[in-house]
Amino acid sequence: SQTIHQWPATLVQPVGSPLSLECTVEGTSNPNLYWYRQAAGRGLQLLFYSVGIGQISSEVPQNLSASRPQDRQFILSSKKLLLSDSGFYLCAWSGGMQPQHFGDGTRLSIL
Amino acid sequence: GENVEQHPSTLSVQEGDSAVIKCTYSDSASNYFPWYKQELGKGPQLIIDIRSNVGEKKDQRIAVTLNKTAKHFSLHITETQPEDSAVYFCAASTDSTLTFGKGTMLLVSP
Numbered sequence: 765s766q767t768i769h770q771w772p773a774t775l776v777q778p779v780g781s782p783l784s785l786e787c788t789v790e791g792t793s794n795p796n797l798y799w800y801r802q803a804a805g806r807g808l809q810l811l812f813y814s815v816g817i818g819q820i821s822s823e824v825p826q827n828l829s830a831s832r833p834q835d836r837q838f839i840l841s842s843k844k845l846l847l848s849d850s851g852f853y854l855c856a857w858s859g860g861m862q863p864q865h866f867g868d869g870t871r872l873s874i875l
Numbered sequence: 876g877e878n879v880e881q882h883p884s885t886l887s888v889q890e891g892d893s894a895v896i897k898c899t900y901s902d903s904a905s906n907y908f909p910w911y912k913q914e915l916g917k918g919p920q921l922i923i924d925i926r927s928n929v930g931e932k933k934d935q936r937i938a939v940t941l942n943k944t945a946k947h948f949s950l951h952i953t954e955t956q957p958e959d960s961a962v963y964f965c966a967a968s969t970d971s972t973l974t975f976g977k978g979t980m981l982l983v984s985p
Contacts, residue, residue, distance in 0.1 A: 796971050808919070808964065808975040815971065823972075854918050862907050862968060866918035
């Protein structure tokens with residue numbers, strides 16, 4: 765069966781520091797991969813999605829970037845974190861169009 | 876782009892009652908409508924989904940209805956239990972991306 769892993773589960777970073785969040789999927793090939801941010805108030809905002817290695821679509825211009833160095837690995841990065849980058853970051857995968865399956869997220873706090 | 880509205884934002888029911896959450900969407904080309912349940916500190920979990928060629932789908936105590944003409948769909952939970960308490964999200968899709976509603980916090984009191 766397919767599983768999705770995100771780490772770390774919790775992260776506290778100072779303003780201006782770099783960020784790297786990693787997501788990996790097991791048990792499937794060539795998945796679509798997604799990064800979402802969920803701010804307080806519960807809504808999910810799509811940040812990036814990828815349909816293949818090296819193919820990244822950005823939905824919202826911001827301080828973050830994404831990369832897909834391997835088929836089942838998706839990385840969310842920032843060179844310099846802002847206070848506004850705080851939130852709950854979720855990775856998801858789908859085998860084709862739908863449905864999407866989510867990981868358990870990373871709680872990011874910026875101090 | 877797609878816009879999804881979800882109501883109510885909060886819903887409190889007694890154990891055993893039914894709960895209904897409603898969503899509307901704007902893009903008539905949307906053809907896939909999933910519902911997710913999110914418990915505190917966890918990622919959303921898919922609980923049921925429906926495609927535009929079907930008007931209703933049921934899975935035990937959970938059912939979803941879709942009205943394509945009116946562009947709205949609903950989640951129905953019968954015989955609610957305290958473990959149903961969570962935040963529920965609806966979403967709509969025309970391709971490989973989803974547009975989510977803002978969520979409904981369901982509280983089931985024993």
